[in-house]
Amino acid sequence: METKFDCVVIGAGPAGLSAALNLRQRGKTVLTVSGGESLLAKAEQVDNYLGLPGLTGKAMMECFTDHAVRAGAEIRAGRVGNVMPMSGHFLVNLDGEILEAGTVILACGVSRAKPVPGEADLLGRGVSYCATCDGMLYRGRAVAVWGLCEEAPREANFLAEIGCSVTYIAAKRPPELRDDIVFLAGRIEAVTGSSVVESVRVNGADVSVQGLFILRAATPPDALVPGLALKDGTVVVDAEMATNIPGLFAAGDVRGKPLQVACAVGDGLIAALSAVDYLDRW
Ligand SMILES: Cc1cc2nc3c(=O)[nH]c(=O)nc-3n(C[C@H](O)[C@H](O)[C@H](O)COP(=O)(O)OP(=O)(O)OC[C@H]3O[C@@H](n4cnc5c(N)ncnc54)[C@H](O)[C@@H]3O)c2cc1C
Incomplete structure (x- = not known):
């Protein structure tokens, strides 16, 4: 399978698909990674997108996906765990597989979740957002998985398969x-430890673990890319959708209000054109 691309787009919602379509139309190789359903799929009816009134969110997503795929966009299911900026290119960790990209477009939507106490302090010291990326570090250890997205049971099963002793926390037990x-x-109320994770609090009781995997539908963007500049939780971009990291662009809800389809599609186009310009200059 191909592992080197002109651009890796993280997220296959309206922003990511618009970026992928426009990159393909300019002859660039692009992989779009989809960590799950777009937020748009939840919309009962969308009436404010020009030219396509009255569609359900699901129907609109099918229309967008179909168009991008017909233009040659490759969409791969999976979760990007992190993005490492190197000099002149990026390494992208997709479920433990390392991809190389000339540019990256963050189109991963909003992360509405409020971090739990201890999460930010212990991130990278026992707290992780990707089991398939970091799981090997916890072989033979006790870990907790907080399952907040549809892929979480699969990731928990993977941890058990590689020899972790897994406790799964969620509203109800997934059948798989x-x-x-x-x-x-229940839910995780806090994660504690003096320098590394030692326990998680669930329903007021402490459970002793050495790792906590928080598997949400959207990962906070600064947890994906070290050094990424944020303001009020959203990615700071200029008019070209460029972030503070050269070659890294952001589009759609991830870069803030208004959280609307038309903005996401427009951002995706601008980010794609900027990525093309960046690639052609290098
Ligand atoms: C109920 C509801 C109704 C709405 N109604 C309207 C409306 O009528 N009109 C309107 O304009 N807007 C509406 N919206 C808002 C609209 O859905 C969003 O503005 C739009 O979906 C944003 O697109 P996006 O591509 O930025 O993000 P999203 O659509 O959220 O897509 C982000 C994608 O990134 C993926 N992702 C996240 N992290 C990772 C990772 N680490 N690795 C891989 N993939 C990842 C997610 O799985 C997701 O598929 C509505 C939203 C909701 C919830």
Whole structure:
């Protein structure tokens, strides 16, 4: 499978698909990674997108996806765990597989989640957002998985398969969870440890673990890319959708209000043109 691209687009919502379409129309190689359903799929009816009134969000997403795929966009299901800016290119960790990209477009939507106490302090010291990326570090250890997205049971099963002792926390036990995974109904209230993760608090009780995998539908953007500039939780971009990191662009809800389809599609176009310009200058 190809691992080197002119651009990796993270997110296959309206912003990511618009970016992918426009990159393909300019002859660039692009991989679009989809971590799950776009937020738009939840919309009952969209009436403010020019030319396509009255569609359900799902129908609109099908229309966008179809168009991008017909233009040659490759969409791969998976989660990007992190993006490492190197000199002149990027390494993108997609479920543990390392991809190389000349440019990256962040189109990963909003992360509405409020971090739990201890999460930010212990990030990279036992707290992780990607089991398939970091799981090997926890082989043979006790870990907790907080399942907040549809791929979470698959990632928890992977951790159990590689020899972790897994406790899965969610509102209800997913049917596909392996039998040897302990299930706790509830939510994580805090993660604690003096320098590394030592325990998680669930329903007021401390559970002793060495790792916590928080698997949300959207990862906070600064957890994806070290050194990324944010303001009020959203990515800071200029008029070209360029972030503070050369070659890295952001589009759609991830870069802030208004959180609307038309803005996401427009941002995706601008980010794609800027990425093309950046690639052609290098
Ligand atoms: C109920 C509802 C109704 C709405 N109605 C309207 C409306 O009527 N009109 C309107 O204009 N807007 C509406 N919106 C808003 C609209 O859906 C968003 O503005 C739009 O979807 C933003 O597009 P996006 O591409 O930026 O992000 P999203 O559509 O959120 O897509 C982001 C994608 O990135 C993926 N992703 C995140 N992290 C990763 C990762 N680490 N690796 C791989 N993939 C990742 C996610 O799985 C997701 O597929 C509505 C939203 C909701 C929830």
